[in-house]
Amino acid sequence: MSRERGDEVGDAKAVRRHPAGIDGRTVKPSLLVLALALLMSVVLPVINSVTPYRHPVRSGEIAELAGGLTLVPTAGWDLGTGALAGHTRTPVGDTSSTELVDGGVDFEVQAAPFSGTPSALLRRVQKISAELDHLRGSGSAAQVYAVRTRQGVVGVGQDFVGVNRQGSVVAFVFAPRGQRPGEGVEIVVAGPKGPISRVRDDVVAMVRSVRVT
Template identity: 30%
Template sequence: MNTNQGQGVPVTQIHAATHKHRVPPEHRVLGLDRRTFPPALFVVAVFIIMIFVIPRVDAAIDLEDPVLAGEQLAISDRIVFTPATGWNVEDGFRVTDDGRRHGDATISDSGVSFEISTDTFDGTPDALLDQVEKVTSRTDDPTFRVDGNRTTLTTLTGETGVAQPYGSVNGDGVVAAFVLDGTGLKIAAYGPPAQMTAANDAIQTMIASIRTVEGNNS
């Protein structure tokens, strides 16, 4: 008679089965199989590249659109200005041969933003600036506060406008207004105080470059 029948697997065989698949000591680090590290690290690296690196590269490429020397932006079909060379075009249309695209413009450099927007307006630059300041303080930026006296601006072609410094949570700035042939221009430049001081000459030059053309951005 077989006395082992029904008595199960011997204890020595159970121990052997338990240790059969254990990782050899020379391949263990903190109890983990270090042979699995390279594949795991590869997966982590791919994850980081896909989630963090590629989107940042794409964003940087999409946002880089520097102004080249001599380029102009079309604010309307009859109003253009010359942005500072090297500033980045965030929004706006360059003057092209077909002359069909135009609209509000935003350019920036070193933390300073320069914006021009237009609308129909039949009053004076002073009246337009009053309206801009009132609307801005009530809607766009409740912290907007004028901070200084108004000054007169004159473009290179003799167009006259007004400007006034202001302060807000977005930084120091200056807001200006022109009225050209029934079109009101609101101009705003803002940024941290130190950067605004450094960009002062560029801002004045861009404002002075505003001019009207014959049509179709010629």
């Protein structure tokens, strides 16, 4: 499941416009969100109990989320998929996936071109997630709240609680180098209640560290 450090994930696809402000290149990311939800709901709880991650992030290392976007992982978390700055063989594209893991907690980031607002992006995630509630065991979601990065970019977030796992979904829309459409970033954090509580400060710090370079 884990990849060698420096692997690149994702390439930009041809542009095709769709209604509701969604770029054609977000179709594949939509499927990735669906796969991600299935992965978190069914597969990861089992795999994480038997699969050791052996790519711990060191202090000062930076994850490249997409072209012009980075995140600072908390030292000690394992890089499951994605790329670290200075370790990539080729530039990271504008459609990519990054996974960080700490014990039973998964921190997943999906990045792809998106021309709408953070709220519109969150609604897209919610719609897909709602169809998977039966997999999480009648999960419930809290109110939507504002999330601000250290760079001052404002996004939206929502917490969810299931039978075995709980976590948060956060959505931002950035404009690296003034590009249009912007870059949509979806962050999904999930894990058992105990481990989630233990790494809450790490999660907040990583979410707030997302920035345009």
